[in-house]
Amino acid sequence: MRSADQGRSRSVLKAAMLLASLLAAPAALGQTLAALPRAGTLPAVSGEAKPILAWTDFCRRYASECAVDVSEPDTITLSPRLWQTITGVNRSVNSRIRPLTDQEHWGVPDRWDLAEDGSGDCEDYQLLKRKLLAESGLPRRAMRMTVVIDEKGEGHAVLMLRTDRGDLVLDNKTSAVLPWHRTGYTFIKREAQDAVAWVSLGRAVGPVVTANR
Numbered sequence: 001m002r003s004a005d006q007g008r009s010r011s012v013l014k015a016a017m018l019l020a021s022l023l024a025a026p027a028a029l030g031q032t033l034a035a036l037p038r039a040g041t042l043p044a045v046s047g048e049a050k051p052i053l054a055w056t057d058f059c060r061r062y063a064s065e066c067a068v069d070v071s072e073p074d075t076i077t078l079s080p081r082l083w084q085t086i087t088g089v090n091r092s093v094n095s096r097i098r099p100l101t102d103q104e105h106w107g108v109p110d111r112w113d114l115a116e117d118g119s120g121d122c123e124d125y126q127l128l129k130r131k132l133l134a135e136s137g138l139p140r141r142a143m144r145m146t147v148v149i150d151e152k153g154e155g156h157a158v159l160m161l162r163t164d165r166g167d168l169v170l171d172n173k174t175s176a177v178l179p180w181h182r183t184g185y186t187f188i189k190r191e192a193q194d195a196v197a198w199v200s201l202g203r204a205v206g207p208v209v210t211a212n213r
Contacts, residue, residue, distance in 0.1 A: 031176055033083040036165045041181055043167060046202035049189035052147065058112035058127070059196065065114075065131065066196055072141040074193045076163045082138070086161065086168075089132045091175045097125055099172070123157035125172035130159055146190035146201075148183070158183075160190055181205075 059066035076082065093115075100119040102111045114131060115124040126145060134140045142162045146169075150156040159170040160180065167180045180187065187201040 031087055033080050041166055043187050043201045043204040045199045047200050049198040049200040051198045054110040054112045068141055068196055070194055072139040074141050076142045076161055078163050078165055085136050087177055089129050090170045090177055093125055093129050094172050094175055122172050126157055126159035129170050141193055144191040147188045148185035151184055
């Protein structure tokens with residue numbers, strides 16, 4: 001990476017983290033931890049899935065962003081403070097990154113990156129969010145890139161947070177952090193938690209396991 005690109009990357013990341021801290025007050029967020037269910041549902045994993053080629057290339061360029069440390073917890077125990085961090089980073093990145101398709105941005109159909117120049121498409125938003133959240137102390141292993149079919153019937157990337165209140169979704173289409181089964185999406189596959197690989201979610205569209213309340 002050129003030094004100019006590295007400088008832009010640092011500037012974007014610092015600005016996003018600063019804005020996240022400013023937005024972290026509950027009054028600014030408008031979404032509280034208490035609004036989430038006490039326990040949630042989990043999409044069923046139905047075997048291995050083929051990795052996305054653009055993800056494979058991203059992992060070659062940013063190996064630390066894809067590494068899986070099995071000593072980390074695979075779920076996040078939510079607290080009011082962590083919830084403020086999560087919702088703050090989600091809003092911050094959504095508001096700061098300029099939406100731009102990979103074809104317009106790079107001249108290729110699909111490229112995964114960290115929105116280092118302040119522009120990107122869906123997966124770039126989510127990769128930057130994960131980087132910021134990991135730098136804030138959240139376990140990377142519990143934050144999995146996920147491929148869905150959206151409301152337009154098109155492929156879309158979101159960030160799935162595996163928590164003690166179920167699997168939650170960070171999305172560039174909304175500032176709300178939603179339980180996966182309330183997004184309206186069809187869930188195709190996500191990164192595995194125990195290896196640098198992907199697993200199938202079997203086109204999940206709603207609750208498949210109901211936790212006792």
